[in-house]
Amino acid sequence: MRRAAALAAALLLTVSGCTGGGDEPGDKPREGVLRVLAGSELADLKPILDQAERDIGVKVRLEYAGTLDGVRQVVDGRADGRYEAVWFSSNRYLSLHRDAQRRLRTATTTMISPVVLGVRRSAAERLGWHTRPPTWADIAEAAAGHRFTYGMTSPAASNSGFSALVAVASALSGRGGALDAASIDAAGPKLTDFFAGQTLTAGSSGWLSDAYLRRQGSSVDGLINYESVLRSVGASGKLREPLTIIYPRDGVVTADYPLTLLASAPAHAADAHRRLGEYLRRPDVQRRIMTETHRRPVNPEAAPAEPAAIPPELPFPARPDAVQALLAAYYDKFRRPSRTLYVLDVSGSMKGERIEALRTALVALTGGAGRFERFHNREEVTLIPFSGTPGQPVSYTVPAEAPEAELGRIRERARELTAGGDTAIYDSLMRAYGVADEQAARDPDRFTSIVLMSDGENTGGLEFAGFRARFAGLPERVRGVPVFPILFGEAAVTEMGALAELTGGRTFDARSQPLDVVFREIRGYQ
Numbered sequence: 001m002r003r004a005a006a007l008a009a010a011l012l013l014t015v016s017g018c019t020g021g022g023d024e025p026g027d028k029p030r031e032g033v034l035r036v037l038a039g040s041e042l043a044d045l046k047p048i049l050d051q052a053e054r055d056i057g058v059k060v061r062l063e064y065a066g067t068l069d070g071v072r073q074v075v076d077g078r079a080d081g082r083y084e085a086v087w088f089s090s091n092r093y094l095s096l097h098r099d100a101q102r103r104l105r106t107a108t109t110t111m112i113s114p115v116v117l118g119v120r121r122s123a124a125e126r127l128g129w130h131t132r133p134p135t136w137a138d139i140a141e142a143a144a145g146h147r148f149t150y151g152m153t154s155p156a157a158s159n160s161g162f163s164a165l166v167a168v169a170s171a172l173s174g175r176g177g178a179l180d181a182a183s184i185d186a187a188g189p190k191l192t193d194f195f196a197g198q199t200l201t202a203g204s205s206g207w208l209s210d211a212y213l214r215r216q217g218s219s220v221d222g223l224i225n226y227e228s229v230l231r232s233v234g235a236s237g238k239l240r241e242p243l244t245i246i247y248p249r250d251g252v253v254t255a256d257y258p259l260t261l262l263a264s265a266p267a268h269a270a271d272a273h274r275r276l277g278e279y280l281r282r283p284d285v286q287r288r289i290m291t292e293t294h295r296r297p298v299n300p301e302a303a304p305a306e307p308a309a310i311p312p313e314l315p316f317p318a319r320p321d322a323v324q325a326l327l328a329a330y331y332d333k334f335r336r337p338s339r340t341l342y343v344l345d346v347s348g349s350m351k352g353e354r355i356e357a358l359r360t361a362l363v364a365l366t367g368g369a370g371r372f373e374r375f376h377n378r379e380e381v382t383l384i385p386f387s388g389t390p391g392q393p394v395s396y397t398v399p400a401e402a403p404e405a406e407l408g409r410i411r412e413r414a415r416e417l418t419a420g421g422d423t424a425i426y427d428s429l430m431r432a433y434g435v436a437d438e439q440a441a442r443d444p445d446r447f448t449s450i451v452l453m454s455d456g457e458n459t460g461g462l463e464f465a466g467f468r469a470r471f472a473g474l475p476e477r478v479r480g481v482p483v484f485p486i487l488f489g490e491a492a493v494t495e496m497g498a499l500a501e502l503t504g505g506r507t508f509d510a511r512s513q514p515l516d517v518v519f520r521e522i523r524g525y526q
Helices: 040-056 067-075 121-127 136-144 159-173 181-195 205-214 227-235 267-280 283-293 320-334 353-368 404-415 425-442 464-472 493-503 515-525
Strands: 033-038 059-064 085-087 104-109 113-120 150-153 198-202 222-226 243-246 258-262 338-345 380-386 394-397 447-454 483-487
Touching (some): 033 267, 040 267, 104 267, 113 121, 113 227, 136 181, 150 159, 159 181, 198 515, 222 227, 222 243, 267 283, 353 515, 447 493, 483 493, 483 515
Parallel strands (some): 033 059, 447 483
Antiparallel strands (some): 085 258, 104 258, 113 222, 113 243
16 A cells, blocks of 8 residues: 655644644744634634734634533643633633633633524425524424424534533523523423434534535425524525524524633733734724624624624523533433444554554543543444455444443454455445445434545455445435545545545544544544
């Protein structure tokens, strides 16, 4: 197999325009440079931040992370010294952690965007929501009756998903206060009804929108996402049918994007933070943010003459254990369960450290990963190791109660993986689609995805062109199953990107970060 000339130098979500050059996050702090740990959706601010550098001399270097992962970095101190500021959609998560609060200083709210619904115009009219906005209970009733389907991001990976989960749980609990274990239990049946309508999931708000655009004409009626993202989709010119923005009348959770200085930041960074915050709140810049990113201004001087009213703000959980309980209930009880097929390269090039990294990554998903990154209760997991030919698929279903024994069996199988032989990538993917088809025929009500992990190029069986032709002939129920290729070792980067594009997936890069980290990142898309 050909060895790539060099390993990738940037993490998957890093945008070169914001983090390239000699001022990478992790370098020593420099005067006039503000290194910021940010939510990935802020990539659309790059032109405005470039203009800020020209106007006020503050260069902003963004490195992206999911909100919950970013919170963990702040809480455990990993952000100190690496960044001078954090910029997430909300600081509500951080406010739950005492250790995080002492690591923060000044926060400047820069813009706002509520998490709402975008519904196909015909569906909104069919449901009557275009004239009278529904409550969350109305939406749950329509979802339970198979009259409304939607996409939403993973609440453990994306703030828009968690905000939606908080909003609907708060509204359906009927208790009026912040969520706790008792109110989550009380809302359980209605939440199960609500999530019966979720047919599309994703690890980020942007990827969710792309997936929706790809599936236009299918059964997905709408999206739960930031108002700004929904308006951006509407302005993209890619919709076959316009989206009607629906504001549930009993309330929402709103992102306010606070640019927050870290307590560990040096004095020159504090000055850069102050100047950037003032710049972003200038009326002319606020109007540009509103026009280019569709987020609402926080400076009243920039507000439009007749802004759409935002419903009441629903209460956010006041305790970390309530957040944990809500997420656990979502994955293990409320939402449709997942079906994940792992197509795993065990060819000769995987011998040594690589096969050990693969074993470690799989074992982590049985309990060593974060609580919401492990295999979920009710999830169906299929392992298909391959070399010159696809191996025998072995499937496991994690039970709803007492999952430890089945997780132990997956762990044991992962540790048995050995390397040797050639690399038949596309024969093995076709085998995976055949298995997925059989499984979907028995149990269609699952989120299904395929993870492909290979450290090299295809050396036997079908080539990519042959796979593309066969993929087009697959049954409709599995043609929508995405493949998430992991770039590892000498993987064929261009071909893996084309595979992801063909199937509606995306690539993940394990050449510059540990394989187990990438396996956990993919969990947000399953």
